[in-house]
Amino acid sequence: MLAEAIEELDALGAKVILLDLILTDPQEPEYLADGTLVDHDAILAETLGRVPARTVLAASVDTDAMRLGSLWQGAEGRRKWDEIRALLRRDITLDDEEIAREARLDGTRAARVQGRLLAIKALVAREAAEELRHEGRPCTEEEMRARLLPPEKDARLREFPSLAVIRAAVRNAQALDAMERKLPRAQADRHYLGAGMIVPPLPAFARAAAAVGVANSRQDSDGLLRRLLVRWEADGAVFPQLGLAAAAVYLDTPRDALAATPLAIGDLRIGGDEMLLSWPGIDPSRVDFGLHPHVSLGRVIDLRRTTGRLAAQEAEIDDLARGLVAAFLADRFAPEDCGDPERRREIEAELLSEVEFRLPEEGAEEREEVEEDREKLRRLRRWLRLREEAAAARAEVAKARVQLEGVIRGRLVLVGWNATGNFGDFFPTAAHERTPGVVAHAIVANSALTGYVVRPLGAWASAALTLALGAAAAFLAAATGPRLSFLLALLLSLL
Numbered sequence: 001m002l003a004e005a006i007e008e009l010d011a012l013g014a015k016v017i018l019l020d021l022i023l024t025d026p027q028e029p030e031y032l033a034d035g036t037l038v039d040h041d042a043i044l045a046e047t048l049g050r051v052p053a054r055t056v057l058a059a060s061v062d063t064d065a066m067r068l069g070s071l072w073q074g075a076e077g078r079r080k081w082d083e084i085r086a087l088l089r090r091d092i093t094l095d096d097e098e099i100a101r102e103a104r105l106d107g108t109r110a111a112r113v114q115g116r117l118l119a120i121k122a123l124v125a126r127e128a129a130e131e132l133r134h135e136g137r138p139c140t141e142e143e144m145r146a147r148l149l150p151p152e153k154d155a156r157l158r159e160f161p162s163l164a165v166i167r168a169a170v171r172n173a174q175a176l177d178a179m180e181r182k183l184p185r186a187q188a189d190r191h192y193l194g195a196g197m198i199v200p201p202l203p204a205f206a207r208a209a210a211a212v213g214v215a216n217s218r219q220d221s222d223g224l225l226r227r228l229l230v231r232w233e234a235d236g237a238v239f240p241q242l243g244l245a246a247a248a249v250y251l252d253t254p255r256d257a258l259a260a261t262p263l264a265i266g267d268l269r270i271g272g273d274e275m276l277l278s279w280p281g282i283d284p285s286r287v288d289f290g291l292h293p294h295v296s297l298g299r300v301i302d303l304r305r306t307t308g309r310l311a312a313q314e315a316e317i318d319d320l321a322r323g324l325v326a327a328f329l330a331d332r333f334a335p336e337d338c339g340d341p342e343r344r345r346e347i348e349a350e351l352l353s354e355v356e357f358r359l360p361e362e363g364a365e366e367r368e369e370v371e372e373d374r375e376k377l378r379r380l381r382r383w384l385r386l387r388e389e390a391a392a393a394r395a396e397v398a399k400a401r402v403q404l405e406g407v408i409r410g411r412l413v414l415v416g417w418n419a420t421g422n423f424g425d426f427f428p429t430a431a432h433e434r435t436p437g438v439v440a441h442a443i444v445a446n447s448a449l450t451g452y453v454v455r456p457l458g459a460w461a462s463a464a465l466t467l468a469l470g471a472a473a474a475f476l477a478a479a480t481g482p483r484l485s486f487l488l489a490l491l492l493s494l495l
Contacts, residue, residue: 003040003047005297005415008304010051012401013409018056018246018445020215020416020425020438023201026171041202048208056246057205058215059239061196061232071109080109088124092148092162121162124148125169126197130235132173139173141166175200176235178207183237184259198234213245217427217440225427225435227274228444230263243444250412250449267451277443278453279431293407297415303400310393313386320383321347327376328354348387355384412449414442 002021009017029039048055072081083103087094094102096117100110113120128147132139144166145154179200198214200206214232219225232239238259240248248258251266262271321344322335329350337343358377416438417425425437447453 001301003044004304005300006044006047006051006053006055008300008307009408009413009415010053011304012300012404013411014053014413015410016054016056016210016246016250016412018058018213018242018412018414018441020058020242020414020441022058022060022199022215023205024060024171024199026202041204045202045204045208048205054210054249055208056211056213056242056249057201057209058242059201059212060199061214061216061234061239062199063196063216069112071112080105084113084120085124085127088121089128089148091150091153092121092124092165093153093157093160118165121165122168123197125165126172129169129173133177133235139170139177141170144170171203172198172200174203175206176237178203179212180237182209182211182255183239184255184257186233186236186238187259187261196232196234198232198239211245211249212239213242214239215242215437215441217437219427223428225277225429225440227276228440229273230270230275231258231273241441241444243441243446244448246412246414246441247445247448250445265448268448268453275444275447275453277429277440278447279443280446280450280452295404295407299400300404303397303404306393306400307397310390310397313390313393317383317386317390320379320386321351324351324354324376324380324383327379351380351383355380359384412445414438414445416441 002019006017023044027040029037031037071077080103084099084105087099087102096110096114099105099113099117105113125144125148128144129139132143132147137143148162148166149157176198200212201209206212214229216232217225217228220227228241228243230241230244232241239245240258244258244263244265247253247268248255248265253265257264262269318338321338325333325335325338325347329347332350333343333347338347359381417436426434427437427440429435429440431439
């Protein structure tokens with residue numbers, strides 16, 4: 001379904017397509033009712049690489065993966081943590097009881113390992129995969145098994161529970177290799193506020209995409225999403241925020257500009273690591289949140305499928321016409337004449353005359369026909385019906401295509417969740433208490449494309465404003481009565 005949407009968005013003239021969808025887990029191929037095996041991931045990867053529209057995919061950052069809890073702090077905690085990782089580097093199939101026994105963990109640490117064992121194994125596997133990448137060796141399942149399993153187990157075990165962790169680490173490493181040429185390198189003298197373990201899209205998708213951006217958000221202490229980190233640093237590379245990545249592709253921004261200070265995309269200049277969400281117009285009643293029009297993805301897919309059905313109808317109409325030419329018009333036309341537009345119009349006119357002559361009007365009594373003639377008339381009826389249906393479908397497709405092209409052609413198109421039944425990607429913002437995450441990325445992209453950005457007051461300006469308001473409140477208190485001064489001070493606080 002997603003591949004169909006991308007193909008149609010490309011056909012409608014989208015210049016850049018941003019997918020705010022985390023595509024990190026492989027989808028198992030499935031059999032259709034007719035027995036056909038369909039590999040949806042392969043179809044999507046082929047589509048991403050084939051369409052002229054440039055696609056930008058979302059990655060996520062696991063900020064907790066490398067953060068040690070209090071149990072692993074201090075000399076003793078750090079030593080125990082290193083022992084656990086060393087044990088799993090030798091044998092990633094160990095369970096929590098074996099780890100607790102080998103590392104002589106106390107009850108509290110043993111319980112923590114039991115609850116976090118899968119995450120710890122994932123971290124160890126990621127570290128082994130990064131070592132292979134830094135050594136310049138291909139990160140494959142075979143190489144990873146050799147690093148994380150004793151030789152006797154590697155030879156004996158084909159499938160085991162921790163193999164899923166190894167395979168995920170291999171996919172991540174291969175995806176990072178695919179993205180390496182598309183990302184700027186981190187500046188050695190620059191500290192980036194955003195840091196963590198990148199969880200990229202699947203390798204086939206990463207290879208086909210024009211760019212990858214980080215979709216993470218970070219809410220303020222009161223729960224509101226007001227700002228986003230503009231870039232993240234991981235493994236020596238800089239990953240731009242997802243909306244900025246899409247804007248950079250749209251504007252053909254050199255990749256090294258995304259690591260520079262200030263960050264420069266189009267007319268946008270950002271000196272720090274964060275940017276405020278700059279709403280161009282807030283109207284909570286509008287589904288587009290003051291931005292460009294919102295279009296249901298289902299509408300785009302329906303257009304694709306209607307176009308496909310129309311193409312199948314027209315192919316059948318052409319096939320029927322060739323047979324009807326041989327049956328009724330062989331003295332004047334050849335079946336191959338249907339491929340000539342001018343001759344085709346003549347053939348259609350003659351076949352419509354045959355319809356009037358040979359097919360009884362509705363309600364009229366049908367003439368007795370031999371079996372061969374009945375089959376010819378059946379095909380003539382089907383040709384007429386399909387021709388009428390195709391004409392209606394053609395008008396419907398043309399109307400929908402004109403409407404959607406007016407919204408999409410030449411634009412940056414963002415695809416993400418906006419359905420009220422989806423609870424995973426909504427945030428309270430200044431615009432709405434449930435703002436879709438994709439809208440936040442659209443706000444960032446809009447700032448880069450238009451230069452419209454709201455900047456916080458500097459430290460000196462903020463201090464001066466605070467002093468001015470304080471002085472005004474003191475003056476009002478001295479010049480008016482307590483009740484009136486309280487009301488005026490309250491009014492000042494709301495400014």
